[in-house]
Amino acid sequence: MNFHAxxxxxxxxxxxxxxxxxxxxxxxxxxxxxxxxxLFFNSVHGTLNHLLVAEHEAWFPRFAQGVSNRIExxxxxxxDRERLRDRLVEGAQRWxxxxxxxxxxxxxxxxxxxxxxxxxxSLPFAATLGHVFNHATHHRGQITAAITAMGHPCPELDMVWxxxxxxxx
Numbered sequence: 725m726n727f728h729a730x731x732x733x734x735x736x737x738x739x740x741x742x743x744x745x746x747x748x749x750x751x752x753x754x755x756x757x758x759x760x761x762x763l764f765f766n767s768v769h770g771t772l773n774h775l776l777v778a779e780h781e782a783w784f785p786r787f788a789q790g791v792s793n794r795i796e797x798x799x800x801x802x803x804d805r806e807r808l809r810d811r812l813v814e815g816a817q818r819w820x821x822x823x824x825x826x827x828x829x830x831x832x833x834x835x836x837x838x839x840x841x842x843x844x845x846s847l848p849f850a851a852t853l854g855h856v857f858n859h860a861t862h863h864r865g866q867i868t869a870a871i872t873a874m875g876h877p878c879p880e881l882d883m884v885w886x887x888x889x890x891x892x893x
Contacts, residue, residue, distance in 0.1 A: 727831035728823065734857040735819035735885045742816045744879040745810045745864050748871060757805060758795055761870035765798055767869060771807055771863050773800050780815035782840055783856045788822050792838035816860075823853075 749757065749768055760766045777799050785791040800810040801832040831850040839845055846878040861881075 727827065728826070730854060731823045731831075731850075731857075731861075732820055733883075734854070735823055737886050738819060738857055738860055739813065739816040740886045741861070741864055741881045741883075742812055744881060745867060747814070748806075748876065748878050749867065750809065752871065752874075752876060756871075756874050756876070761873070763866050764771055765863075768867050769808070770798070770800070771806060771867050771870075772812065773802060774798060774868075775860055775863055776801050776808065776812055776815065779816075779856060779860055780811070784815065784818060784822075786835065786837040787853065788818075790817075790837075793840070794838075794842060795840055797840060819856075 752866040832847050833849045835849045835852045836846045870877050
């Protein structure tokens with residue numbers, strides 16, 4: 725398997741899906757955006773903040789610098805919804821260059837890090853990197869379900885949809 729190509733696709737998808745989600749999340753009235761929708765992190769806003777915490781404040785530093793930040797997974801790092809959107813899109817754009825710079829043998833190694841609760845961990849590098857993108861997809865799915873349940877339209881976020889769009893371009 726060509727890990728560089730595979731993870732480059734996942735990183736590209738992560739940016740694409742994040743932007744597509746915000747085309748709809750940005751249109752939500754403030755009350756719907758912040759109301760408890762029964763999600764694990766309560767609201768659309770809470771779940772987007774969780775993505776900022778997990779993907780960009782916890783996982784990215786582990787992969788990029790070997791640093792583990794102690795942070796609560798439900799922390800509200802960005803109360804402003806426009807700045808939250810910008811930080812999530814900018815953060816998603818950082819993954820592709822990081823992946824491109826990784827030596828091929830790194831994907832077959834282990835990732836040693838400390839959890840957000842201070843517990844030492846050692847997991848397969850490639851599978852854990854895959855988890856980062858899978859985790860984001862999981863929470864975007866929760867958000868789209870909540871937005872749909874509120875009666876608002878949502879985007880098609882399947883990765884094959886992005887691949888089809890790219891193939892037509």
